[in-house]
Each structure stands twice: as structure tokens, then as C-alpha cells.
Amino acid sequence: MKESSLNEMTVQFPSLSENERFARLAVSGFISSLDPALDELSEIKTAVSEAVTNCIVHAYRDTVGIISMQVRILEGMRVYIRIRDKGCGIPDVAQARTPLFTTAPDEERAGLGFAIMESFTDRLRVTSREGKGTTVTMLRTLRTRKPADGEV
Amino acid sequence: MPVSVFYDASTRTVLAELSGDIDHCTARGLRTPVDEEILKHLPLRLILDFEKVGFMDSSGIGLIIGRYKLMNDLGGSIIAVNPSPEVRKVMDLAGVGRLCSIIYQKHRSFVGGIKL
Numbered sequence: 647m648k649e650s651s652l653n654e655m656t657v658q659f660p661s662l663s664e665n666e667r668f669a670r671l672a673v674s675g676f677i678s679s680l681d682p683a684l685d686e687l688s689e690i691k692t693a694v695s696e697a698v699t700n701c702i703v704h705a706y707r708d709t710v711g712i713i714s715m716q717v718r719i720l721e722g723m724r725v726y727i728r729i730r731d732k733g734c735g736i737p738d739v740a741q742a743r744t745p746l747f748t749t750a751p752d753e754e755r756a757g758l759g760f761a762i763m764e765s766f767t768d769r770l771r772v773t774s775r776e777g778k779g780t781t782v783t784m785l786r787t788l789r790t791r792k793p794a795d796g797e798v
Numbered sequence: 799m800p801v802s803v804f805y806d807a808s809t810r811t812v813l814a815e816l817s818g819d820i821d822h823c824t825a826r827g828l829r830t831p832v833d834e835e836i837l838k839h840l841p842l843r844l845i846l847d848f849e850k851v852g853f854m855d856s857s858g859i860g861l862i863i864g865r866y867k868l869m870n871d872l873g874g875s876i877i878a879v880n881p882s883p884e885v886r887k888v889m890d891l892a893g894v895g896r897l898c899s900i901i902y903q904k905h906r907s908f909v910g911g912i913k914l
Contacts, residue, residue, distance in 0.1 A: 663823035670819075670853070688853070688884035695855040699822045754825065754860035758892055762856055765891055 651718040651726075653679070658714045661706040661731070669698040669715055669729075676717050677725055682788050689766035690725065690786055696759040697729040697782045703750060705733025705780055723788040727767075728781060735776040743772065801828045803835045810842040817850035820858035829861055833868065842874040849880035858885070859892040866897045879903060 655676050659665045670691040677690070694715075701713045711733055718726040736742045743764070748757030764770045767784040774780040802815045814832045818824065836844065844865055848854075862878065869876050876898040881889060889900060 666821045666823050667819060685884060685887075689887070691853065692855050692884075692888060695821055695853075699855065699857065703822060754829070754857075754864045756856045756859040756863060756892060758856040758859055762888065762891060 649720055651720055653719040654716070656714065656716040658712050660710050661702045661713050661733075662710065663702055665713070666695055666698050666702065669713075670695050672715070673717055673727065677719065677788075680719065680723060680725070680788055686786070686788050690727070693763045693766040693784055693786075694727060694729070696762050697727075697784070700759050700782075701729065701731040701733060701780075703753070703755065705731040705735075707734065709733075723790055725786050725788065727784045727786075729783075730779065730781045732779040735778055736772070736774040736780055737776055739772050739774050800824055801831055803831050805835060805839050805841065807839075810839070811845060812836055812839060812841045812843070813845045813847065815847045815850065818852065820851055820854040820861065822855075822857045825857040825861050829864060832865060836865075836868060836872070840872055841869075842872075844869050844874065844876040845879055846876060847879045848882070848885055851882065851885055854881075854885045854888055856888070856892070858888065859894065862889075862894055862897065877901060 657672055659668060673694050674687055674691055682690070698713060705711070711731060714730045716728040720726055741747055743760040745761040746757040748755045760770070760772070763782070763784060767786045769785040771783045772780065800816065800818045804813045806813070812835050816828055820828065846862065846865065866876050878889065878894065878898050878900045880902055881900065886900070889895070894900065
């Protein structure tokens with residue numbers, strides 16, 4: 647059963663490289679009401695940047711497709727982020743998640759995208775079907791900075 | 799300009815001041831002028847100054863590794879200077895410290911990135 651959100655947004659944008667920055671700014675704007683600490687915000691932005699870059703560089707390799715990003719704020723200062731594409735899919739997700747594995751070394755891709763998403767979030771889930779697309783979901787619980795009385 | 803590149807002949811050092819966000823979108827524009835300067839002067843040392851970099855993802859790691867390989871082929875080395883704590887965290891995750899020194903210096907110069 648889907649947990650209800652305190653707030654939720656879904657944005658869709660084409661897989662253009664300049665939208666990496668847009669995705670980071672959109673997420674950081676949306677979660678600003680939670681008043682995240684600078685390091686938390688920066689880590690979430692980095693994880694989002696990696697996921698969106700994967701869609702652009704890999705999923706829609708020689709084409710432009712739609713990237714869908716959903717951000718949900720859940721009870722307990724939790725941020726849920728789902729980034730989905732309808733691109734080529736990943737034949738072997740476990741291999742793709744291995745640090746330093748990359749299919750694009752000539753483009754100076756370090757092969758650290760999933761490793762960074764994993765380190766900078768509490769939970770990372772990757773589901774993919776070849777020819778259908780990939781969905782990455784990330785969950786990150788923020789520290790409570792200013793516990794206010796009677797406020798969630 | 800997201801990158802300013804300087805060459806000091808007396809120390810055979812190229813200094814690249816990077817700025818803004820380093821991601822997949824900006825990485826190519828950052829590396830081209832740096833590589834041009836390196837291939838023009840064949841320096842012994844490359845200093846990458848991260849002081850004005852506000853954000854960096856794994857594309858920045860690719861940028862560092864690529865320049866490390868190029869400088870290594872020339873028998874030279876690279877130094878990373880003044881990354882913010884957020885940028886440093888990405889560097890540490892990737893083990894960039896194994897490829898180059900990461901130093902903090904208020905007044906960096908061409909000599910090892912350190913003001914003498």
C-alpha cells in the first residue's frame with residue numbers, strides 16, 4: 647500500500663544535459679520547506695544528478711526521451727525520490743551498480759553513479775527492463791534540526 | 799567563463815581555476831581549455847583549483863581521472879586545491895586522494911599550490 651505524502655511533486659523533462667542542473671534545483675527547491683542541512687541538501691542533489699545523468703547518458707543514449715521525477719515528502723523528515731525513464735534499460739543491474747563499472751569510459755564516465763546514489767541515500771532501489779526503461783527510487787531521512795513543539 | 803587557465807613557465811605548472819557546477823553538462827567545456835593548455839606547454843604539474851566550485855558529481859571525478867592520466871603520460875602530476883566540504887566528500891568517496899594531493903591553502907601559487 648502506498649504511504650501517503652505530506653507533499654508531492656512530479657516533473658517531466660526531456661533528457662537534455664542542461665536539465666541535470668534543473669533537476670537538482672527542482673529537488674532542492676521542493677524540499678527546502680524541511681530546512682535540510684547544507685550537507686544533506688548537497689548529497690541529495692548529487693544523488694539526483696547521478697540518476698538523471700544516467701538517463702541522459704545511458705537510457706536515452708542516441709536519442710532524447712522523457713525523464714520523470716517524483717519527489718515525495720513523507721512523515722518523519724523522509725524524502726522519497728523516484729526517477730524514471732523509458733529508455734533502453736539495464737541488462738544486468740547488479741553489474742551496473744558495481745563501483746567503477748561503466749559502459750562509457752571514453753566519455754570519462756567514472757562508473758560511480760550508483761555508488762554515489764547508494765552512499766548519499768538511506769535506500770536505493772533500481773528496477774529495469776531491457777527496452778522498457780529504468781526506475782530508480784531513493785529514500786533519505788533528514789536529521790531533525792529544530793524540533794518544534796507540536797510540529798511534525 | 800567556468801574555467802580560467804594559466805601557465806607558469808618557471809615552475810612548468812598549469813593552473814586551472816574551475817568554477818560553478820561540475821556535472822555531465824559542464825564537464826566537456828571545462829576539460830577542453832585545460833587539455834589545450836597542457837598539450838601546448840607539456841607542464842610537469844597541473845593544479846586544479848576547486849575553490850569556486852559549488853557543486854560536483856561523478857562527472858568531476860571523471861574530469862580529475864582524465865587529467866591525471868594525461869599528466870601521468872607526460873611524467874607529471876596533479877594537485878587539487880581548496881575543494882568545499884561537499885565537493886571533498888565526492889572526491890573521498892571516489893578515492894581521488896590516491897591519484898593526487900588534496901590541499902587547502904589560502905594563498906595558493908604555482909609552486910606545489912603552496913604560497914612560499
